[in-house]
Amino acid sequence: GVAPDLGKAGKMSLPKVLVTNNDIPEAGLDLLKGKFELIINNQSNPTRQEIIDKIAGVDALFWCTHQRLDEEILDAAGSQLKVVATMSAGLNHIDIDALKRRNIPLAHTPTVLNKAVANVAVLLALAASRRLRESRIHIEEGLWSGFGVQYLLGTDIENSTVGIVGLGGIGQTIAKRLKAFEVARILYSGHRENPEGKQLGAEFVPLDTLLRESDFVIVSAPLTDETKNMFNDTTFAKMKPTAVFVNIARGPIVDQDALIRALKNGTIFAAGLDVMVPEPLPTNNELLKLPNCVLMPHLGSATYKTRTAMAELTAKNIILGYENKPLLTPAY
Numbered sequence: 204g205v206a207p208d209l210g211k212a213g214k215m216s217l218p219k220v221l222v223t224n225n226d227i228p229e230a231g232l233d234l235l236k237g238k239f240e241l242i243i244n245n246q247s248n249p250t251r252q253e254i255i256d257k258i259a260g261v262d263a264l265f266w267c268t269h270q271r272l273d274e275e276i277l278d279a280a281g282s283q284l285k286v287v288a289t290m291s292a293g294l295n296h297i298d299i300d301a302l303k304r305r306n307i308p309l310a311h312t313p314t315v316l317n318k319a320v321a322n323v324a325v326l327l328a329l330a331a332s333r334r335l336r337e338s339r340i341h342i343e344e345g346l347w348s349g350f351g352v353q354y355l356l357g358t359d360i361e362n363s364t365v366g367i368v369g370l371g372g373i374g375q376t377i378a379k380r381l382k383a384f385e386v387a388r389i390l391y392s393g394h395r396e397n398p399e400g401k402q403l404g405a406e407f408v409p410l411d412t413l414l415r416e417s418d419f420v421i422v423s424a425p426l427t428d429e430t431k432n433m434f435n436d437t438t439f440a441k442m443k444p445t446a447v448f449v450n451i452a453r454g455p456i457v458d459q460d461a462l463i464r465a466l467k468n469g470t471i472f473a474a475g476l477d478v479m480v481p482e483p484l485p486t487n488n489e490l491l492k493l494p495n496c497v498l499m500p501h502l503g504s505a506t507y508k509t510r511t512a513m514a515e516l517t518a519k520n521i522i523l524g525y526e527n528k529p530l531l532t533p534a535y
């Protein structure tokens with residue numbers, strides 16, 4: 204419907220989209236080609252300055268970086284900017300109010316990554332409870348001296364109580380997977396009881412109850428002012444000494460020094476983390492020295508199919524937003 208814009212040279216000029224990095228799955232970019240001029244940053248991990256250098260005059264942003272998208276970035280882009288899409292479920296790096304003030308629609312990519320991320324939550328829960336890291340260290344260091352009835356025993360997920368902090372799309376998908384492990388109870392905490400929780404047979408409880416009663420505590424909540432440092436010395440102290448803590452959400456939800464103390468002192472049994480502070484984690488960080496801590500470098504959604512689906516969804520939202528149509532997955 205929109206008449207092509209004839210540029211100065213009389214050539215048809217396409218609207219421009221800035222793609223913040225150079226390693227976006229082709230299938231996503233293919234959807235934009237022909238409709239947009241693609242301005243692709245030549246880094247996979249751009250600095251703010253590299254983004255700002257290329258952003259002036261673009262009509263859309265394909266945002267795939269943890270760099271903060273704020274007033275400074277929006278000013279650098281200019282008032283013609285019409286739509287922003289972040290290739291992430293999380294929105295903590297985006298100043299949503301700044302976009303609202305400018306009436307710029309914002310898309311993100313929930314749902315398509317639920318299964319991949321939920322799988323990592325289960326992977327980390329099992330790996331931490333069955334002492335995967337410590338086990339490997341034993342083999343590597345020649346500490347494996349043969350069968351031992353009491354050797355490297357772990358905890359069971361069967362008949363356990365699992366507490367899910369934040370029962371959104373990812374949390375619900377985790378709960379579905381846990382049923383196959385025959386858990387006894389699923390508790391969840393969050394803003395409010397939700398109908399999906401009821402369908403899953405999960406019990407809505409205050410955070411304190413969840414901490415006291417859970418054998419596994421899994422964090423799948425967004426990072427907000429409310430969840431920042433939600434896990435600290437006080438909250439870890441309320442958990443069982445046999446508890447396994449899993450975070451697949453955002454590092455700053457946890458006071459990491461408090462977690463390190465809890466893991467060292469036996470306040471809790473083990474942890475499995477896909478997210479931490481900072482990312483990337485320095486190689487001399489204390490977390491890496493703990494045998495009861497399993498770590499992954501923020502790979503929750505990192506499967507071939509999921510990243511492709513995220514790129515395609517981001518591109519589709521950009522096209523819709525540019526055409527003033529409702530987004531498939533609006534962030535607000």
Ligand SMILES: O=CC(=O)O
Pocket residue numbers: 290291292293294316503504
């Ligand atoms: O952390 C990953 C995401 O928010 O998609």
